[in-house]
Amino acid sequence: MNRIVIVFLAAFVLVSCSSKFSKILKSKDVEYKYKMAEQFYAKKDYSKAQVLYEDIFQVMKGTPRYEDMYYKFAYSYYYQKDYSNAENLFKNFLENFPSSNKLEEIEYMRAYSFFKESPKVDLDQTSTNKTMQLMQVFINGHPGSKRVLDATEIIDQCREKLEDKEFKAAQLYLNLGYFKAAAVAFGNVSDNFPDSKRADLYKYQVVVSYYKYAEMSYEEKQQERYAKVIVEADDFLERYNTSKYVADVNKYKTASSNYLNNTKK
Numbered sequence: 001m002n003r004i005v006i007v008f009l010a011a012f013v014l015v016s017c018s019s020k021f022s023k024i025l026k027s028k029d030v031e032y033k034y035k036m037a038e039q040f041y042a043k044k045d046y047s048k049a050q051v052l053y054e055d056i057f058q059v060m061k062g063t064p065r066y067e068d069m070y071y072k073f074a075y076s077y078y079y080q081k082d083y084s085n086a087e088n089l090f091k092n093f094l095e096n097f098p099s100s101n102k103l104e105e106i107e108y109m110r111a112y113s114f115f116k117e118s119p120k121v122d123l124d125q126t127s128t129n130k131t132m133q134l135m136q137v138f139i140n141g142h143p144g145s146k147r148v149l150d151a152t153e154i155i156d157q158c159r160e161k162l163e164d165k166e167f168k169a170a171q172l173y174l175n176l177g178y179f180k181a182a183a184v185a186f187g188n189v190s191d192n193f194p195d196s197k198r199a200d201l202y203k204y205q206v207v208v209s210y211y212k213y214a215e216m217s218y219e220e221k222q223q224e225r226y227a228k229v230i231v232e233a234d235d236f237l238e239r240y241n242t243s244k245y246v247a248d249v250n251k252y253k254t255a256s257s258n259y260l261n262n263t264k265k
Contacts, residue, residue: 021048024197030059034069041072050076067097071106078113087113108147111135115154121165132158167202174209179216181231183209200243203236211252214259223263226256 011059024036053073060066074089090110094103103217111134117127135151135158142148170185183206190202210232214225237246 025051025055031057032115033067034060037069038072043055046076046077046079050080067100067102070096071102074106078109081116083113083116087117104145104146104147104185107134107138107141108145108151110114112154115158118158121161121168125162125165128158128161131155159193161239163189163196163198166192167198170202170205174205174212177212177216179209179213183213200236200240200245203232203240204243204245204249205250207232207236207252211256214256223260226259229253229256230260 024033032149033052037049037056040046040052041049047118050073050099053069053076057073059081060069070093072149074086074093077083077089078086087110090106090113093100093106094110095243097103100106111131112163114127114131114134118125118131119127122152132155135155138145139148140149145151166189168187170182171212173179173182173185180198186202186205186209190206192198193202207229210225210229214222215228230253233256236249237253240246243249
């Protein structure tokens with residue numbers, strides 16, 4: 001078939017569909033609009049279903065079908081990846097239908113919408129924190145739910161993202177030569193994520209950062225700062241005596257001890 005003919009036919013179908021939907025939208029028949037909205041939703045044409053649901057929203061309010069329509073209206077945003085509006089509608093659903101048999105599902109979906117909004121590690125993690133908060137509320141409120149396992153896994157994923165963000169910030173301080181800031185930042189990561197599989201690395205970087213800070217300090221400040229290295233090294237060795245970083249930590253501790261011993265002579 002000629003390419004021009006194909007393009008023409010495609011344009012004709014598009015205009016025809018648009019014209020048909022426009023007629024539905026202009027109709028004064030609420031039942032007809034509701035029926036068509038349901039059909040569009042069933043066919044996964046969520047944008048058209050959303051427009052029609054919104055158009056008859058006030059008329060349907062208070063009717064037996066209002067809850068189901070609100071439910072689908074919220075999901076029509078979710079399926080179009082408009083997670084911000086979906087979250088708000090899921091929240092409103094919980095407030096408007098406190099006796100619904102869909103409460104457990106919608107509570108989970110509200111939290112999950114925040115999770116879908118959670119950005120890359122380098123960006124602001126407000127949505128990530130909100131996800132963790134709401135997923136924990138869900139778990140506490142529905143301990144027997146089949147969704148608890150998923151909620152727990154999502155919390156773990158969020159925690160890993162927050163951990164990675166803090167680690168990268170600390171590493172950046174170290175790379176830029178801001179050694180005291182790096183030591184404090186790695187200390188915070190270590191304290192905030194004590195059960196991390198990288199916990200020994202964080203504490204090791206505390207030792208490294210304080211050592212470099214002492215090394216670069218004015219002479220009158222070096223004694224107390226090398227002493228700090230020894231304190232942190234001892235703390236590391238007590239906590240992570242089987243770590244692969246033990247030998248290096250001992251080197252930093254020995255070097256710091258030698259400096260302090262030499263200054264006493």
